[in-house]
Amino acid sequence: MFFIGIFGVQNKTEKIHTKTAVICPVCEVYGRYEIVKSYAYFHIFFIPVWRWNKRYFIQTHCCSRICELSQGLGEQIEAGESIEIEKEHILCSDSPRIRICPKCSARTEPSYQYCPHCGTRLDF
Incomplete structure:
Protein backbone atom coordinates (compact mmCIF):
# COMPACT_ATOMS: atom_id res chain seq x y z
CA MET A 1 0.00 0.00 0.00
CA ASP A 94 3.42 -26.04 -14.23
CA SER A 95 4.30 -26.88 -10.64
CA PRO A 96 1.59 -27.14 -7.98
CA ARG A 97 2.36 -25.72 -4.55
CA ILE A 98 0.95 -28.73 -2.74
CA ARG A 99 -0.93 -31.90 -3.65
CA ILE A 100 -3.97 -33.21 -1.83
CA CYS A 101 -4.81 -36.91 -1.90
CA PRO A 102 -8.25 -37.52 -3.48
CA LYS A 103 -8.91 -40.49 -1.16
CA CYS A 104 -7.85 -39.33 2.33
CA SER A 105 -7.41 -35.55 1.71
CA ALA A 106 -3.88 -35.59 3.14
CA ARG A 107 -1.53 -32.82 1.98
CA THR A 108 1.58 -34.10 0.22
CA GLU A 109 4.64 -32.67 -1.50
CA PRO A 110 4.37 -31.93 -5.25
CA SER A 111 7.06 -34.52 -6.06
CA TYR A 112 5.21 -37.47 -4.43
CA GLN A 113 3.72 -40.08 -6.76
CA TYR A 114 1.83 -41.86 -3.96
CA CYS A 115 0.11 -40.62 -0.80
CA PRO A 116 2.32 -41.36 2.24
CA HIS A 117 -0.79 -41.79 4.45
CA CYS A 118 -3.01 -44.19 2.48
CA GLY A 119 -0.88 -45.29 -0.50
CA THR A 120 -3.21 -43.98 -3.21
CA ARG A 121 -1.52 -43.11 -6.52
CA LEU A 122 -1.57 -39.34 -7.16
CA ASP A 123 -2.32 -39.08 -10.89
CA PHE A 124 -2.68 -35.32 -11.32
Missing part, protein backbone atom coordinates in the same frame (compact mmCIF):
# COMPACT_ATOMS: atom_id res chain seq x y z
CA PHE A 2 1.22 3.48 -0.86
CA PHE A 3 -0.35 6.19 1.30
CA ILE A 4 0.25 9.94 1.32
CA GLY A 5 -1.99 12.06 3.53
CA ILE A 6 -5.54 11.69 2.29
CA PHE A 7 -4.97 9.62 -0.86
CA GLY A 8 -3.14 6.44 -1.78
CA VAL A 9 -2.79 3.32 -3.92
CA GLN A 10 -3.83 -0.13 -2.71
CA ASN A 11 -4.35 -3.68 -4.00
CA LYS A 12 -7.59 -5.51 -3.32
CA THR A 13 -8.85 -9.07 -3.78
CA GLU A 14 -12.57 -9.93 -3.85
CA LYS A 15 -14.31 -13.30 -3.98
CA ILE A 16 -16.95 -12.95 -6.71
CA HIS A 17 -18.34 -16.49 -7.07
CA THR A 18 -18.18 -19.92 -5.41
CA LYS A 19 -19.00 -23.06 -7.36
CA THR A 20 -19.70 -26.24 -5.38
CA ALA A 21 -20.27 -29.87 -6.37
CA VAL A 22 -18.32 -29.64 -9.63
CA ILE A 23 -15.45 -31.43 -11.35
CA CYS A 24 -12.27 -29.38 -10.85
CA PRO A 25 -10.96 -28.09 -14.22
CA VAL A 26 -7.35 -28.45 -12.97
CA CYS A 27 -7.10 -31.93 -11.39
CA GLU A 28 -10.47 -33.34 -12.56
CA VAL A 29 -11.51 -34.36 -9.03
CA TYR A 30 -14.97 -33.75 -7.57
CA GLY A 31 -14.78 -30.61 -5.42
CA ARG A 32 -15.37 -26.86 -5.33
CA TYR A 33 -13.64 -23.67 -6.40
CA GLU A 34 -13.90 -19.91 -6.02
CA ILE A 35 -13.56 -17.17 -8.61
CA VAL A 36 -11.49 -14.27 -7.27
CA LYS A 37 -10.92 -10.78 -8.71
CA SER A 38 -7.73 -8.86 -7.95
CA TYR A 39 -7.05 -5.23 -8.84
CA ALA A 40 -5.15 -2.10 -7.83
CA TYR A 41 -6.96 1.14 -7.09
CA PHE A 42 -6.35 4.79 -6.28
CA HIS A 43 -8.38 6.24 -3.42
CA ILE A 44 -9.07 9.67 -1.94
CA PHE A 45 -10.38 9.75 1.63
CA PHE A 46 -10.55 5.92 1.37
CA ILE A 47 -13.06 6.15 -1.51
CA PRO A 48 -11.92 4.25 -4.63
CA VAL A 49 -11.57 6.65 -7.57
CA TRP A 50 -9.75 4.68 -10.27
CA ARG A 51 -9.11 0.92 -10.75
CA TRP A 52 -6.57 -0.80 -12.98
CA ASN A 53 -4.76 -4.12 -13.44
CA LYS A 54 -7.97 -6.14 -13.03
CA ARG A 55 -7.29 -9.90 -13.11
CA TYR A 56 -9.45 -12.96 -12.43
CA PHE A 57 -8.33 -16.21 -10.77
CA ILE A 58 -9.79 -19.60 -9.95
CA GLN A 59 -8.84 -20.97 -6.53
CA THR A 60 -9.46 -24.71 -6.19
CA HIS A 61 -9.97 -26.42 -2.86
CA CYS A 62 -9.36 -30.00 -3.99
CA CYS A 63 -5.81 -29.47 -5.33
CA SER A 64 -5.00 -26.07 -3.73
CA ARG A 65 -4.13 -24.40 -7.03
CA ILE A 66 -4.59 -20.78 -8.06
CA CYS A 67 -4.85 -20.30 -11.83
CA GLU A 68 -5.56 -17.23 -13.92
CA LEU A 69 -8.78 -16.88 -15.93
CA SER A 70 -9.16 -14.87 -19.11
CA GLN A 71 -10.38 -11.29 -18.66
CA GLY A 72 -13.53 -11.78 -20.74
CA LEU A 73 -14.58 -14.97 -18.97
CA GLY A 74 -14.01 -13.39 -15.56
CA GLU A 75 -16.17 -10.40 -16.49
CA GLN A 76 -18.96 -12.72 -17.69
CA ILE A 77 -18.91 -14.64 -14.40
CA GLU A 78 -18.89 -11.38 -12.43
CA ALA A 79 -21.94 -10.21 -14.42
CA GLY A 80 -23.82 -13.29 -13.19
CA GLU A 81 -23.65 -15.57 -16.23
CA SER A 82 -23.51 -19.29 -15.51
CA ILE A 83 -20.40 -20.58 -17.30
CA GLU A 84 -18.66 -23.95 -17.00
CA ILE A 85 -14.90 -23.45 -16.71
CA GLU A 86 -12.81 -25.90 -18.75
CA LYS A 87 -9.04 -26.49 -18.86
CA GLU A 88 -8.80 -24.28 -21.97
CA HIS A 89 -10.07 -21.26 -20.01
CA ILE A 90 -7.36 -21.28 -17.33
CA LEU A 91 -3.63 -20.60 -17.20
CA CYS A 92 -1.79 -22.46 -14.42
CA SER A 93 1.85 -22.65 -13.49
